[in-house]
Amino acid sequence: DAGITQSPRHKVTETGTPVTLRCHQTENHRYMYWYRQDPGHGLRLIHYSYGVKDTDKGEVSDGYSVSRSKTEDFLLTLESATSSQTSVYFCAISLAGGHGDTQYFGPGTRLTVL
Amino acid sequence: KQEVTQIPAALSVPEGENLVLNCSFTDSAIYNLQWFRQDPGKGLTSLLLIQSSQREQTSGRLNASLDKSSGRSTLYIAASQPGDSATYLCAVRKTSYDKVIFGPGTSLSVIP
Numbered sequence: 686d687a688g689i690t691q692s693p694r695h696k697v698t699e700t701g702t703p704v705t706l707r708c709h710q711t712e713n714h715r716y717m718y719w720y721r722q723d724p725g726h727g728l729r730l731i732h733y734s735y736g737v738k739d740t741d742k743g744e745v746s747d748g749y750s751v752s753r754s755k756t757e758d759f760l761l762t763l764e765s766a767t768s769s770q771t772s773v774y775f776c777a778i779s780l781a782g783g784h785g786d787t788q789y790f791g792p793g794t795r796l797t798v799l
Numbered sequence: 800k801q802e803v804t805q806i807p808a809a810l811s812v813p814e815g816e817n818l819v820l821n822c823s824f825t826d827s828a829i830y831n832l833q834w835f836r837q838d839p840g841k842g843l844t845s846l847l848l849i850q851s852s853q854r855e856q857t858s859g860r861l862n863a864s865l866d867k868s869s870g871r872s873t874l875y876i877a878a879s880q881p882g883d884s885a886t887y888l889c890a891v892r893k894t895s896y897d898k899v900i901f902g903p904g905t906s907l908s909v910i911p
Binding site for chain 1 (some may be wrong): 835840841843844845848888898899901902903904908909910
């Protein structure tokens with residue numbers, strides 16, 4: 686499992702509240718990713734990071750921000766959650782360091798925004 | 800813009816059958832293609848990675864082929880077992896620096 690954990694695993698929140706999801710890895714991999722998975726849309730990239738303080742947007746980044754102050758932690762923040770952000774969120778890492786390598790996924794966080 | 804499709808969306812087979820899952824992509828200029836498995840309520844598990852220069856990869860009962868010119872990949876599962884029941888996703892990358900584009904997945908049920 687490449688030592689990836691996500692917290693919380695489940696969260697229910699209300700519209701308009703801020704939410705932060707955490708991805709933690711234990712093996713100092715440089716590249717980390719946040720995806721969301723929705724029925725009918727599959728997996729879509731939200732943001733990714735290629736090093737401490739180095740992040741970039743994916744295809745569905747609106748309404749999300751990320752931070753990476755340490756190699757091992759990649760945080761995803763919903764500043765003001767909306768019902769359209771109800772989804773399952775997955776963190777991933779590239780095992781050998783680059784985009785071109787196999788990606789390994791965390792167990793996911795199920796977020797419900799009421 | 801690269802688009803990835805997978806047909807069928809769902810498949811049900813009796814145990815012991817050999818089966819083929821299909822993945823199509825619109826832009827044949829890819830760096831690699833990866834097959835994943837996802838069990839209900841779980842994350843994705845990498846099964847096979849095929850580089851653009853390769854035609855196929857094998858792991859146990861799984862064999863993945865790649866035909867870049869036609870924009871297709873297939874995942875062949877031999878002698879299917881109930882434990883193979885899961886959703887199978889394919890994903891492509893345009894270059895080593897690009898992000899992965901996922902297909903919607905095929906939900907497989909192997910009936911004992």
